[in-house]
Amino acid sequence: MSHADAALGGESSTHMHAALELASRVRADSSPNPWVGCRLVATDGRVFEGATAPPGGPHAEIAALCAAGAAARGATAYVTLEPCAHHGRTPPCTDALIAAGVGRVVVGTLDPDRRVNGRGLEALRAVGIEVEFGVARKAVEAQLAPYLKHRRTGRPFVIVKLAASLDGQIAARDGTSAWITAAAARADAQRLRAESDAVLVGAGTLRADDPLLTVRDVPGTSPLRVVLGRIPPGSRVQPALSVGGDLDAVLDELGERGILQLLVEGGATVAGAFHRAGLIDRYVLYLAPALFGGDDGLPMFAGPGAANMAELWRGSIVGVTRLGADLRIDLVPGAAAAHDGPDAVSFPMAAP
Numbered sequence: 001m002s003h004a005d006a007a008l009g010g011e012s013s014t015h016m017h018a019a020l021e022l023a024s025r026v027r028a029d030s031s032p033n034p035w036v037g038c039r040l041v042a043t044d045g046r047v048f049e050g051a052t053a054p055p056g057g058p059h060a061e062i063a064a065l066c067a068a069g070a071a072a073r074g075a076t077a078y079v080t081l082e083p084c085a086h087h088g089r090t091p092p093c094t095d096a097l098i099a100a101g102v103g104r105v106v107v108g109t110l111d112p113d114r115r116v117n118g119r120g121l122e123a124l125r126a127v128g129i130e131v132e133f134g135v136a137r138k139a140v141e142a143q144l145a146p147y148l149k150h151r152r153t154g155r156p157f158v159i160v161k162l163a164a165s166l167d168g169q170i171a172a173r174d175g176t177s178a179w180i181t182a183a184a185a186r187a188d189a190q191r192l193r194a195e196s197d198a199v200l201v202g203a204g205t206l207r208a209d210d211p212l213l214t215v216r217d218v219p220g221t222s223p224l225r226v227v228l229g230r231i232p233p234g235s236r237v238q239p240a241l242s243v244g245g246d247l248d249a250v251l252d253e254l255g256e257r258g259i260l261q262l263l264v265e266g267g268a269t270v271a272g273a274f275h276r277a278g279l280i281d282r283y284v285l286y287l288a289p290a291l292f293g294g295d296d297g298l299p300m301f302a303g304p305g306a307a308n309m310a311e312l313w314r315g316s317i318v319g320v321t322r323l324g325a326d327l328r329i330d331l332v333p334g335a336a337a338a339h340d341g342p343d344a345v346s347f348p349m350a351a352p
């Protein structure tokens with residue numbers, strides 16, 4: 001690689017990471033569309049930015065092209081996800097990039113949606129636009145993981161969220177569980193809920209806690225509320241979708257409804273069932289500096305656990321965040337090497 005090439009690679013990566021940052025700002029608002037960021041660098045060096053608007057609004061590329069106006073001619077577009085080449089709620093972004101006279105398009109990853117899947121890049125190449133893809137790919141794929149999983153498998157990305165003491169219990173002997181963690185962790189959990197398309201709880205949790213499962217105190221809309229089992233009459237969660245039994249069928253149904261990210265909020269019985277079925281893509285564990293101090297509380301996962309060390313489930317920690325006095329640990333199945341995206345940052349452990 002020549003010196004110039006190395007500089008170019010570094011510059012592409014810088015612009016792609018800036019596009020990722022743009023996308024992160026619309027994370028809670030763009031679903032069911034993918035949260036995409038676009039950075040347009042004009043021939044005179046000026047930079048124009050765009051991110052996906054809520055459904056029906058412009059995609060990231062269109063927003064950046066509008067900001068750039070005539071300066072788009074000959075510019076380089078850095079887009080986290082391959083531009084769409086099909087008519088959805090809006091016309092294809094490839095047509096707009098071509099019409100604006102963009103000279104080069106750099107893409108983080110291909111869009112596995114069967115209507116795109118390489119066709120976007122092909123359409124650009126066909127008219128002589130220089131195309132590059134795979135820049136900052138791991139970081140882009142980590143950010144878009146729920147969308148990519150949905151398009152590849154037809155199922156939502158499943159996150160299980162649990163708040164526990166450091167000795168791994170989520171409720172006391174009398175069944176009470178409010179509030180193990182403090183305000184900062186609870187606000188973070190609200191953001192997680194706001195960026196999810198659906199939240200799921202077991203009917204037992206409704207009977208015990210009667211949660212609202214809405215988004216409060218942070219921006220964002222409340223997700224679809226899903227109850228596993230029969231919804232107890234008079235519970236505050238209504239309206240909600242009640243689904244039954246087989247978890248594979250539940251995920252298929254939610255995928256068909258366009259749910260990209262499902263947040264499983266408990267309780268322990270539901271968490272245990274999802275865990276043992278191997279259906280969890282990410283565990284978000286909020287841990288408080290507290291100990292129940294016995295073996296008669298409620299563990300994170302109800303039901304039979306590992307019978308021996310050979311059955312011990314092992315994953316990788318991809319994020320550790322201090323939230324006030326509490327910790328958030330993000331855990332994923334599999335070896336760490338597969339997950340060294342932006343989440344693999346270890347956060348400094350400052351004093352609270």
Ligand SMILES: [Zn+2]
Pocket residue numbers: 059060061083084092093094
């Ligand atoms: Zn588009």
